[in-house]
Amino acid sequence: xxxxxxxxxxxxxxxxxxxxxxxxxxxxxxxxxxxxxxxxxxxxxxxxxxxxxxxxxxxxxxxxxxxxxxxxxxxxxxxxxxxxxxxxxxxxxxxxxxxxxxxxxxxxxxxxxxxxxxxxxxxxxxxxxxxxxxxxxxxxxxxxxxxxxxxxxxxxxxxxxxxxxxxxxxxxxxxxxxxxxxxxxxxxxxxxxxxxxxxxxxxxxxxxxxxxxxxxxxxxxxxxxxxxxxxxxxxxxxxxxxxxxxxxxxxxxxxxxxxxxxxxxxxx
Numbered sequence: 001x002x003x004x005x006x007x008x009x010x011x012x013x014x015x016x017x018x019x020x021x022x023x024x025x026x027x028x029x030x031x032x033x034x035x036x037x038x039x040x041x042x043x044x045x046x047x048x049x050x051x052x053x054x055x056x057x058x059x060x061x062x063x064x065x066x067x068x069x070x071x072x073x074x075x076x077x078x079x080x081x082x083x084x085x086x087x088x089x090x091x092x093x094x095x096x097x098x099x100x101x102x103x104x105x106x107x108x109x110x111x112x113x114x115x116x117x118x119x120x121x122x123x124x125x126x127x128x129x130x131x132x133x134x135x136x137x138x139x140x141x142x143x144x145x146x147x148x149x150x151x152x153x154x155x156x157x158x159x160x161x162x163x164x165x166x167x168x169x170x171x172x173x174x175x176x177x178x179x180x181x182x183x184x185x186x187x188x189x190x191x192x193x194x195x196x197x198x199x200x201x202x203x204x205x206x207x208x209x210x211x212x213x214x215x216x217x218x219x220x221x222x223x224x225x226x227x228x229x230x231x232x233x234x235x236x237x238x239x240x241x242x243x244x245x246x247x248x249x250x251x252x253x254x255x256x257x258x259x260x261x262x263x264x265x266x267x268x
Contacts, residue, residue: 003025003026003173004025004026004027004028004073004074004075004076005021005025005026005027005028005074005075005076005077005078005173006027006028006029006030006031006072006073006074006076006077006078007021007027007029007030007031007049007077007078007079007080008030008031008032008077008078008079008080008082008084008086008096009030009031009032009047009049009079009080009081009082010032010033010047010048010049010081010082010083010084011047011048011049011081011083012048012081012158012219013080013081013101013113013158013161013162014032014048014049014080014081014082015047015048015049015051015052016158016159016162017078017080017081017099017162017165017166018030018049018052018053018056018058018080019052019056020162020163020165020166021078021166021169022056022058024166024170025173027053027058027074028059028072028073028074029053029058029059029060029061029072029073029074030049030050030052030053030058030059030060030061031061031062031063031070031072031077031082032047032049032050032053032060032061032062032082033047033062033082033083033084034062034063034064035047035050035062049081050062059073065084066084066085066086066087066090067087067090068087068089068090068093070090072094074094075094075095076094076095076096076097076173077094077095077096077097078097078098078099078169079096079097079098079099079131080098080099080165081099086131088133091131091132091133095130096130096131097128097129097130097131097141097169097172098128098129098130098131098136098138099126099127099128099165099169100112100126100127100128100129100136101113101124101125101126101157101158101161101165102116102124102125102126102127102190103123103124103125103127103143103145104127104129104136104140104143104183105136105137105183105184105185105186105187105188106185106186106187106188107124107188107189107190108135108136108137108187108188108189108190109135109136109189109190109191109192110190110191110192110193111190111191111192111193112124112190113154113157113158113161113215114154114190114193114215114216114220115190115191115215116148116157116190116215117148117152117153117154117157117211117214117215118197118211118212118215119211120207120211121148122147122148123145123146123147123148124145124146124148124157124161125143125144125145125146125161125164126143126144126146126161126164126165126168127140127142127143128140128141128142128143128165128168128169128172129141129180129183130180137183138180138183139180139181139182139183140180140181140182140183141172141178141179141180142168142169142171142172143168144164144167144168146160146164151214152214153214153215153217153218153235154214154215154216154217154218154219154220155217155218155219193216193220195223197212197216198212198216198220198221198222198223199222199223199224200212200213200222200223200224200233202224202226202244205242206238206239206242206243206244206245207238209222209236209244210236210237210238210244213233213234213235213236217234217235218234221233221234221250222234224246226246226249227263227266229251229252229266230251230252231246231249231250231251231252231262232249232250232252233246233248233249234247234248234249234250234256235247235248245259246259247259249262
């Protein structure tokens with residue numbers, strides 16, 4: 001297949017893959033979502049993938065929705081953490097490959113890494129599929145599993161996934177006639193993370209709580225009420241007696257700090 005490709009990416013995981021792909025392949029353009037308000041000031045901010053593309057001198061396209069006839073300058077598009085639905089007529093114009101950070105058909109959907117960690121999965125992986133109309137249901141071009149270490153956060157899993165994704169894509173793109181196989185196995189869905197998912201019920205088992213913290217770090221953060229104050233918990237562990245032990249927290253309106261330092265301030 002052609003070594004020239006376009007990339008459709010928005011989120012940090014997609015931005016990481018863009019940067020890694022650009023070191024090995026000619027990227028004609030990065031297709032990403034429009035700038036959107038972000039932060040407390042609600043100022044317009046560029047998607048992470050756009051920031052990487054501009055730094056690398058790659059043209060950027062930001063349509064609000066996709067339509068046929070869009071000039072992407074390449075016969076292949078790699079979609080990774082893009083976040084927009086690709087209409088069927090657009091899919092028919094060229095080959096769309098999708099990078100999904102799970103062992104499909106397990107964890108189809110918006111939050112595969114987070115849901116895998118919350119479920120306590122000891123193994124996950126990366127799957128390259130042909131993008132089709134149905135959510136994450138396309139045939140598989142390549143797939144690779146890897147172990148989830150006991151202390152891995154979502155950030156760690158995303159980084160491992162990005163590295164593996166580029167290696168898998170190298171092989172698929174080098175094949176003049178890649179073989180696609182149907183997904184086999186039980187389908188599960190990784191629903192989008194909600195505010196309820198972020199809330200730690202401190203009466204729950206410590207291992208379950210730590211899994212949630214790992215799943216939401218460093219990009220979302222778990223929420224808890226401790227000593228009658230609301231905090232975001234970024235790191236935690238299971239204590240020697242099976243208790244939930246916060247390690248790094250961030251009080252509302254404050255900075256990240258060790259739990260011990262925060263506790264000293266609360267008690268002062």
